[in-house]
Amino acid sequence: MSTASNFSDNESNFSDLDQFENQEESINAISETIAGLLEQLSNNVYQYEVHVQYIQTLRKSALFDELKEAREMMHSIFPLSEEMWHEWIEDESRIASTKEEKQRVIQLYSKAVQDYLSINLWKEYVSYIVQEYKNGLNEMELENESECTITLDQVRKIFDEANRETCYYITESHQIWDAYKDFEVEILEASPRDEQQNIRVKKMYESRLKIPHATVDKTFSDYSSFITKYDNFNYENVMIETNKYVSETKGKYYERDQYENALTASNNPLDKFMDYIDFEKKQKKPVVNAIRTLYERAIANYYFDNTLWENYMLFLLEKYLIDKKVSISILIKTAERSVRNCPWSGDLWGHYIRILEKNFSSPEEIVNIYNRALSIGMLKNNIDDLIKVIISNVDYERRKILAYKGPISQENGSSLVNLLEEGIKLVKETFQIDDPYYRLEKYLIEIETLIKNLSKARQIWNELCKNHRNESEFWIRYADWEKAVGNLDDVRKVYKRASQQNTDWPERIFDAWEHFEHQYGTVDNFELAVIFIKKQMTIVAQRRERAALEEAKNAQSEGLSQVVPAMQVAEDNKSLEAIDSISSEQYSDTKKRKPEDEQQMEELPVAKRNKAQQFEKPKRDREFATIIVSNLPFDVKEGELKTIFHECGKIKEIRFLVDTVNAQKTAYIEFNEKESVPAALTKDKKRIDDQEICVYRISERILYVTNFPPSIDIEELFKKYGEILSVRKPSTKHKTNRVFCYVEFKERNSAQAALEMNGRELEPGKKIVVMISNPLLKKERSAPIQTEVYVRNLPSNVEQNELKSLFQTYGPVTFVRIPMTNDNKCKGFAFVEFENKAHAKASLALNSTEFKGCVLNVTLSEINRNQIQKEGKINEREKNKISKRRQEGFKESEKRSKTVAFTKLPKDTTEESIRNMLSQKFKDEAISKITMSHDRCAYVEFEHIEDAGKAALHFNKYKLENTIISAVIRSDLPSTLAELAVQRDDKPAKMTMVPRRLIAPSSKLGTKRGPGKIGIGSSSKKGQLVKSTKDSNSFTENQDDETKDENNSKKSNDYFRNIFYNSSNS
Incomplete structure (x- = not known):
């Protein structure tokens, strides 16, 4: 043991x-x-x-x-989440026993409610202070408040703040106000004769009943009981007066209830918050605190969205500067919170510096904010944000000098020069590249000019030439500066030097030089300039022709097969389009070709035959010859636009659409010929007065809508997607059954968003069709095939299901179409389609039978058998694939619009590193899928189109692992050889016809050639591109009748002309 x-x-x-x-x-x-x-x-x-x-x-x-130290350190840098605050306060309150420790808990609550709007934290806060106040009173028998943790005045001050911050949170604010009311009523019940307390509670009720909230009926009922108990003598008069504004309050609540329901039903998406905010802003008398509350609610869910913070700051600034309804203290607090949440945003840091300047804060405080912005390191990911912060600081220093030291001179301007030079150095060290818009350098040139240091300013211009010598706009700015300082001979030197460079828009320089000599030159000056310009124009034309020939050779050697994968086109695209071609042209019952026409086509040479097979030219070219130019400066003049676009072709008309409310201006530019449009589209992203303009086709914001009930209000159906300029419906003079229309939006983004309506069932069995308008590629009516029967002599009251039941006894019916009149009655005929030809033939047994009192006439739908024998039977399986592809076209287009392509990524970039980069701006649920690709690319699909747009904007030119990456919406990816060449890292673009920034259209793509000479085709008119016959290397989504020449194995010069035209037309 x-x-x-x-x-x-x-x-x-x-x-x-x-x-x-x-x-x-x-x-x-x-x-x-x-x-x-x-x-x-x-x-x-x-x-x-x-x-x-x-x-x-x-x-x-x-x-x-x-x-404790760790939490304080983190909170000094970042805002804390509601959960983290709850844990911190819980830990502190558990051990708080002394007066000082309990006051520390109160201080923590005070800090917690400043980070984000949280009803839960406010509720815990007021509950804690009420409990501590009551505990203090219970412990002190003599009710000596000086010994309490918190006094009555302090409790009321906190309650007032809580009520002020939450009262417009209409679905949850009652949790705070009810606690406040109960606290005050309890005090009144302890001293019923206290007249001041009686008045205090009564005013609380009156104020509350004027603010819309979810429990307004309960509040009104409680107030009725309160008046009965404490002012019963005046009950009737008080309640009659109260009922007047309570009715109005209820109406306001019901107006907002739909927006609250939309938020609840869809888990608080940002776009629903913005709709709600827009609604509040459009009220006759907008309530600033109601709008602030909505912004705060949105921020509590999307605190990393710098665009949301930017909009919030602009709203507060507007109310501070114009309406004087926001205090400077609110501006300062909000600006501080914005940079704590989004420290990578240069715009938000800029607002913060300017707001402190408005507040007359000390220079030391502003310098500290600037240094803090730089030290965080998050501005090192985007060159634009860093430059914005540097410029904001220089602006402050400049205004300070003007305010206290007078005009900028050599004596007081050195500090500005030092700041700008340090900023330029910082940008170069951080990104290893120069600013493409040389903003700091331009600022420095202006300062050097003001302090009369012209040699230093000219030196900066010459240094900039190294990186910007190919940009025509740079040379124009340089010459304008020389003209401003009065050195006319130096202006000529600049223009001459610029004319000899291989710039993106040489004609712009030539015009500017001629205009200068018209104003300032002598006869000899002008003639010499014209002589020199003519020589340079010849050199430019030769350079462009060489580039075009080189591109043609590259296209021939590489082959179009390499382009297809880059554009994400399906492997079977050619066969699909070939069958499309058969269905839309060869079996068309609306545009049949005569036999003699076919014979003439066969006799034509290949090149001319291709040209003859183009799409038929529309009767009206206005929509094809018009572009839209948006995001224009509000003071832009017609002459400025003509200067930019006159090289693209002859301008027929320029019309402006002016939005005075939002200070926005949009231009419609109509050319004489539609061939001018591709060249005009190259002006997209050009800057006017440092404002980047957007150029796009007019059709991009016009929807084609069909297959909807005639009684429906189209404008009412689509207005939720954006402002509608017009709804155009067909004339009903001859045909009253034409149910289609064109809906023109003010913004193309609205048209893209409205595509979600496509396929929606507005009536049982009737799905609306919504497409971006493109009449050039409109679907021609296809001829019927032998699986379809044509039924005549039907009664007017026939139903689709009745007809289907009648015919499906002979085999499975895939489709029944009954053309209807405006009053929804059958026109007397219908089409019934079966799964196969045998079933369709079997159904002919119904011919001459009686149906609902009518003798039916049933025949096979007619088809051109000669063409079938000539071209061969259509493969039904392939035809179904086409049909399915068309149905999925809009889904694919929407998917591409929600996908961002990240290119030029560092080697060995993983999906995890992409997610980590995106996490600073988006939550995980905002990202649908990430696909890694070869050649240092990644495709990120977002849940919402607006998130994709924000990602492309924020992460373009973003620095990832010391590499500057590119981000672009996938639907905007290049689809031509020329554009693909521009983006290849290992192969710079040789074709200069379609540059990104201020690119001029080629004046001549080729010269007329004689026998035996090498060339690429006949010359085109100045400012135009050679017309294409077919788009042989691009895939057009959501269109029906695209054709291709698949038979020519030998590539002619017309073939290459097609490639160049397609490049400019994409």
Whole structure:
């Protein structure tokens, strides 16, 4: 027994020893983890996730003092989530026993409700202070408030703040107000004769009943009981007066209830918040605090969205500067919160610096904010944001000099020069590239000019020439500067130097030089300039022809097969389009070709035959010859637009659409010929007065809508997607059954958003069709095939299901179409389609039978058998694939619009690194899918189109692992050889006809050639491109009748002309 006992004791000792060793190992592991996290933070304190992990580790280890310091350190840099605040306050309140410790808990609550709008935190806050106030009163029998943790005045002050911040949160604010009311009523019940307290509670009710909220009926009922108890003598008069504004309050609540329901039903998406905010802004008398509350609610869900913060800041600034309804203290607090949430936004830092300047803050405080913006390091990911912050700081310094030291001179301007030079150096060191818009350099040139240091300014211009010598706009600016400082001979030198460069728009330089000589030159000056310009124009034409020939050779050697994968076109695209061609042209019952026409076509040479097979020219070219130019400066003049677009072709008319409310201007530019449009589209992204314009076809914001009930209000149906300029319906003079229309939106984004209506069932069995308008590719009516029967002599009251039941006894019916009159009655005939030809023939047995009192006439739908024998039977399986593809066309288009292509990524970039980059701006649920591709590319599909747009805007020119990446919406990706060449890293573009920035259209693509000479075709008119016959290397989504020449294995010069035209037309 003794031996067994000793063995048991030893075993117990060993077990305790193992447990001790395990605990020691666990403690060591935790200590190592804490040390590692602390080291990471010491290297870079701006790591949000590391802070969170550090705090969680300390909390699990019960290291309270270190935990307290860690939380304070994190909160000094970042806002904390509601959950983190709840944990912090819970930990502090659990051990708070002294007056000082409880006041610290109150201080934590005060900080917590400043980060984000949270009903839960406010509710806990007011509940805590009420409880502490009551505890203090209970402990002090003499009710000596000086010994309490919190006084009555302090409680009321906190309640007032809570009510002010939450009262317009109409679905949840009652939780705060009810607690406030109960607190005050309890005080009144303790002293019923206290007249002041009676008035206080009564005013609370009156104020509350004027604000829309979910429990307005309960509040009114409680007020009725209150008046009965404390002012029953005046009950009738008080309640009659109260009922007047309560009715109005209820109406306001019901107007807003639909927006609240939309938020609840769809889990608070940002676009629903913005709709709600727009509604509040459009009220006759907008309530600033109601709009602020909505912005705060949106921010609580989308705190990393810098665009949302930017909109919020602009709203507050407008109310501060114009309406004086927002205090400077609110501006300062909101600006501080915005940069704590989105420290990568240069716009938000700029607002913060300017708001502090408005507040007459000390120079030291503003300098500290500037240094803080730079030290965080998050501005190093985007060159634009960094430059915006630098410019904001220089602006402040410039205004300070003007305010206190007078005009900028050599004596006081050195500080501005130093700031700009430091900024230029910082940008170069950070991004290893120069600013493509040389904004800091332009600013520095202006300052050097003001302080009369012209040699230094000219030196900067010459240094900029190294990187911008190919940009015509750069040379124009340089010449304008020389003209402004009065050196006319130097202006000529600049123009001459510019004319000799291979610029993106040489004609722009030539015109500017001629215009200058008209104004300032002598006869000799002018003639010499014209002579020099003519020589340079010849050189430019030769250069363009060489480039075109080189591109043609490249196209021939590479082959079009390499383009198809880059455009994500299906492998079977050619066969599909070939069958499309058969169905739309060869089996058309609306545009049949005469036999003699076919014979003439066969006799034509290949090139001319291709040209003859183009789409038929529309009767009206206005929509094809018109472009839209948006995002124009509000003061832009017609002459400025003519200067930019006159090289593209002859302008017929320029019309402006002016939005005075939003200070926006949009131009419609109609050319004489539609061939001018491709060249005009190259002006997209050009800058006018440092404002980037958008150029696009007019058809991009026009919808073609059909197959809808005649009684429906089209404008009412589509107005939710954006402002509608017009709804055009066909004339009903001859045909009253033409149910289609064109809906023109003010913005093309609205038209894209409205595509979601496509396929929606507005009536049982009737799905609306919504497409972007493109009459050139309109679907021609296809001829019937032998699976379809034509039924005549039908009664007017026949139903679709009745006809289907009648015919499906002979085989499965796939489709029944009954043309209807405006009053929804059958026109007397219908089409019934079966699964196969045998069933269709079997159904002919119904011919001459009686149906609902009418004798039916049933025949096979007619078809041109000669063409079938000539071209061969259509493969039904392939035909179904086409039909399915067309149905999915809009889904694919929408998918591409929601997908962002990230290119020029660092080598070995993984999906995880892409997710980490996107996490700073988007939540995980905003991202649908990430697809990694070869050639350093990644495709990110978002749940919403607007998120894709924000990602493309934010992450373009973003610095990822010391590499500047590109981001572009996938639907905007290049689809031509020329554009693809521009984006290849290892192969710079040789074709200069379609440059991105201020690109002139080629004046001549080729010269007329004689026998035996090498050339690419006949000359085109100035400012136009050679017309294409077929688009042989692009896939047009959502259109029906695209044709291709598949038979010519030998490539003619017309073939290459097609390629060049397609390049410019994409």
